Amino acid sequence: MRRSVRLGGCMAPDMTDEEIAAALARVETCLGEERPLDAVRDLQGILAVRPNHPMALCGVGRVGIQVGDSTAALEALDLAVRQAPDLLEARNARGVALQNLGRLDEAETEFQTVVEAVPDNPGALLNLASLLAAKGDYSGAEPVFAKILDLNPDDPTAGYNLGLLKLVLGDFQAGWRRFDLRHRASNVGLAAVTSPQPRWTGECRPDATLLITAEQGLGDNIQFVRYATAAAARVGRVILEAPSPLIDLFRDLTGPAEIVARGAPLPDHDLYIPIMSLPGVFETRADTIPWDGPYLHAPEDRLTHWRRRLDTSDGRWHVGLVWAGNPDHKRDRDRSMNLADLAPLTETDGVQFHALQIGPPADQLASVAVKRPIRRVFHTQRSLPDVAAAIGSLDLLIGVDTALVHLAGAMGMPVWTMISKVPDWRWMLDRADTPWYPSMRLFRQKQTGDWGPVIEDVNAALADFTKSKKVRSESGST
Numbered sequence: 001m002r003r004s005v006r007l008g009g010c011m012a013p014d015m016t017d018e019e020i021a022a023a024l025a026r027v028e029t030c031l032g033e034e035r036p037l038d039a040v041r042d043l044q045g046i047l048a049v050r051p052n053h054p055m056a057l058c059g060v061g062r063v064g065i066q067v068g069d070s071t072a073a074l075e076a077l078d079l080a081v082r083q084a085p086d087l088l089e090a091r092n093a094r095g096v097a098l099q100n101l102g103r104l105d106e107a108e109t110e111f112q113t114v115v116e117a118v119p120d121n122p123g124a125l126l127n128l129a130s131l132l133a134a135k136g137d138y139s140g141a142e143p144v145f146a147k148i149l150d151l152n153p154d155d156p157t158a159g160y161n162l163g164l165l166k167l168v169l170g171d172f173q174a175g176w177r178r179f180d181l182r183h184r185a186s187n188v189g190l191a192a193v194t195s196p197q198p199r200w201t202g203e204c205r206p207d208a209t210l211l212i213t214a215e216q217g218l219g220d221n222i223q224f225v226r227y228a229t230a231a232a233a234r235v236g237r238v239i240l241e242a243p244s245p246l247i248d249l250f251r252d253l254t255g256p257a258e259i260v261a262r263g264a265p266l267p268d269h270d271l272y273i274p275i276m277s278l279p280g281v282f283e284t285r286a287d288t289i290p291w292d293g294p295y296l297h298a299p300e301d302r303l304t305h306w307r308r309r310l311d312t313s314d315g316r317w318h319v320g321l322v323w324a325g326n327p328d329h330k331r332d333r334d335r336s337m338n339l340a341d342l343a344p345l346t347e348t349d350g351v352q353f354h355a356l357q358i359g360p361p362a363d364q365l366a367s368v369a370v371k372r373p374i375r376r377v378f379h380t381q382r383s384l385p386d387v388a389a390a391i392g393s394l395d396l397l398i399g400v401d402t403a404l405v406h407l408a409g410a411m412g413m414p415v416w417t418m419i420s421k422v423p424d425w426r427w428m429l430d431r432a433d434t435p436w437y438p439s440m441r442l443f444r445q446k447q448t449g450d451w452g453p454v455i456e457d458v459n460a461a462l463a464d465f466t467k468s469k470k471v472r473s474e475s476g477s478t
Contacts, residue, residue, distance in 0.1 A: 027059045036066035054084035070100035136422040156184035167425040176280030195272035202281035210235040211269035214262040218403035227278035228255035249384045289435045294412035302389035316352045322399030324361035334420040335401045339364040341451045346370040409437025421445040
């Protein structure tokens with residue numbers, strides 16, 4: 001006869017050890033297939049009869065991580081570790097939750113604990129290596145990634161992340177080769193390429209039509225579309241797939257004979273290549289990045305419209321501001337700031353600031369105190385040719401790492417990009433310029449999350465910028 005336990009005045013059936021093991025196996029399957037909500041019923045069943053069951057509490061924590069609630073996950077994992085301090089699954093998951101919450105030192109401690117217990121476990125090593133890279137400890141991360149690849153040379157996630165590390169260090173030759181593993185890496189989540197044709201490897205095929213497929217964000221496509229011209233010199237015809245917002249902006253590019261929207265049926269082609277694989281095909285080094293001048297341009301009629309609308313001929317310097325990116329970006333917490341962080345810039349004399357934000361970040365304009373007003377440029381979503389024309393009407397764009405700084409750079413506009421201490425790979429390390437965009441200047445955090453010194457540097461540079469422009473203007477040049 002099955003025993004029962006009392007829950008809040010009701011009787012609930014107990015579970016045998018075999019039943020609990022079977023339920024945990026189902027939970028593991030659900031989590032392995034990233035179906036976290038399907039695991040909830042079994043976890044509730046276990047905890048109803050065994051409230052402190054460490055593996056069930058660990059399962060609750062892992063569900064929390066997968067649904068994006070790392071705070072709740074950590075609460076459950078703390079309980080699990082309290083019940084079973086040596087439960088490595090809980091320690092590992094706790095490290096993931098802590099990393100998601102930005103508590104990197106604590107996360108490193110957890111991952112080190114797991115690696116010390118299972119030194120040849122690729123999953124534990126990968127978590128530690130990725131955490132070290134996220135902290136900017138590249139010298140610590142590199143041998144851990146290398147150890148994973150010694151254990152499993154075909155591990156795409158370790159290989160891809162080692163490629164990113166090589167790129168940020170400026171070792172493009174080693175970086176591009178491993179960067180191509182991103183389509184199989186577990187921490188990227190790219191959609192599978194749907195082309196049935198062979199992949200292009202850079203060979204000359206004057207008889208062939210090449211499809212360049214879009215991938216990742218708008219900024220990525222803006223940055224790498226420059227390679228379409230070089231690709232067109234090696235094949236008979238280039239078809240460019242692009243995110244829909246970029247199609248009109250890309251129409252005047254040299255190289256593509258046709259542009260299609262991402263997700264639309266693919267036209268006939270003989271070869272394909274993802275757009276972010278083009279630098280590797282052309283064996284790009286930092287000193288061979290293609291740049292023959294601006295390759296994206298705002299329509300002249302829209303430029304005229306926005307110059308008039310923004311009144312940029314009033315004798316002041318007109319500076320655009322972008323302080324936040326897409327909140328769904330996995331590194332948005334690191335790259336975005338609040339408008340209040342930029343408020344000191346408004347003390348600069350002779351400057352009219354223009355906010356190029358849309359959405360909730362733009363609402364901060366109503367509540368942040370600034371010395372001089374910041375004009376809100378866009379109240380609704382605008383086409384990218386319109387955005388390009390607004391940017392092209394300004395003297396300077398100051399922004400965080402978003403698609404708009406890529407757009408300004410591709411247009412050859414003066415643009416200052418504020419970079420987190422641990423940068424995206426494309427900005428490399430310890431340099432105030434970038435070979436990707438000659439008109440761009442980089443301002444880097446010295447401490448993670450601390451934008452104050454960055455704004456001080458930008459403010460000083462802005463004072464010099466406005467003075468130098470004034471001197472050039474008075475001398476008859478701009």
